[in-house]
Amino acid sequence: MKILHGKLSPFVRKAMICAIEKGLENRVEIEPAAVGQGKINEDLLKLNPTGKIPTLITDDGDAIYDSLVICDYLDSVVAEPRFVPAExxxxxxxxxxxxxxxxxxxxxxxxxxxxxxxxxxxxxxxxxxxxxxxxxxxxxxxxxxxxxxxxxxxxxxxxxxxxxxxxxxxxxxxxxxxxxxxxxxxxxxxxxxxxxxxxxxxx
Known part of the structure; x- marks a missing residue:
């Protein structure tokens, strides 16, 4: 898996906290992505139409975006501990x-x-x-x-x-x-x- 990443993004931070909590950090490659107001990142837009980070690329090559959706996906990769509660x-x-x-x-x-x-x-x-x-x-x-x-x-x-x-x-x-x-x-x-x-x- 790979996360398109920005060190200052609190949304990226949330996804990375989830990955660490679930013991997945060694399975997630970090790739910096240039984003910002007034910037167009064509490579990112091809993967994520919102042009935002974090964007997760799964082992199957699918692109998942929005920090909540990424955390929910990581819960499906490793069931416990749950990051998004099931109850x-x-x-x-x-x-x-x-x-x-x-x-x-x-x-x-x-x-x-x-x-x-x-x-x-x-x-x-x-x-x-x-x-x-x-x-x-x-x-x-x-x-x-x-x-x-x-x-x-x-x-x-x-x-x-x-x-x-x-x-x-x-x-x-x-x-x-x-x-x-x-x-x-x-x-x-x-x-x-x-x-x-x-x-x-x-x-």
Missing amino acids: QRERTRALTMNAAADGLIVAGVLAMLEKGKPAERQWPEFEAAQWAKVEHCIGAIDKARAERGDKFDIGAAAALCALGWLDARAQHIDWRGRYAALATWADAHDSRDSVSRTRPPKS
């Missing part, structure tokens, strides 16, 4: 936590892209709306963390990737100061093998 109640909770984490990142990226435009082209209301989504997603992650305890699955991994993204790219969002229990939870997982090994390089 419906826990599955729904984990996937909802994953959705809040992914939504946080998407909204944060959109806000930063808007802020990066020339002043005359910026839409302040749009930027503010995206940061409001980020704030509510943090609250949702904290609520899910409190309800789900120490379970480590796609929900927890996605949350750690999203919070790590905030620490690296949006330090003005003082989530640690306002969510002490969430910060303690995140820090407690920081030394977990799959989390520490996928930590993005400091910019």
Whole structure:
């Protein structure tokens, strides 16, 4: 198997956490893929029409994309430990936590892209709306963390990737100061093998 990869992508990080948790890292080849706003990667687009990473190429040559779909596929390669829970109640909770984490990142990226435009082209209301989504997603992650305890699955991994993204790219969002229990939870997982090994390089 091969994962088209970017060191700074929190979505790639989630897929790699899954691979490590399932003991598959030695079966997954890492191939860097050039992506970014305004870039066209024709080779990637031939495999993944969204042009995004991560993209997983299976041993049969099939292309699988979206971090959730990749994690679900890896659960089919090695059944245990489950990364996407099988039991419906826990599955729904984990996937909802994953959705809040992914939504946080998407909204944060959109806000930063808007802020990066020339002043005359910026839409302040749009930027503010995206940061409001980020704030509510943090609250949702904290609520899910409190309800789900120490379970480590796609929900927890996605949350750690999203919070790590905030620490690296949006330090003005003082989530640690306002969510002490969430910060303690995140820090407690920081030394977990799959989390520490996928930590993005400091910019």
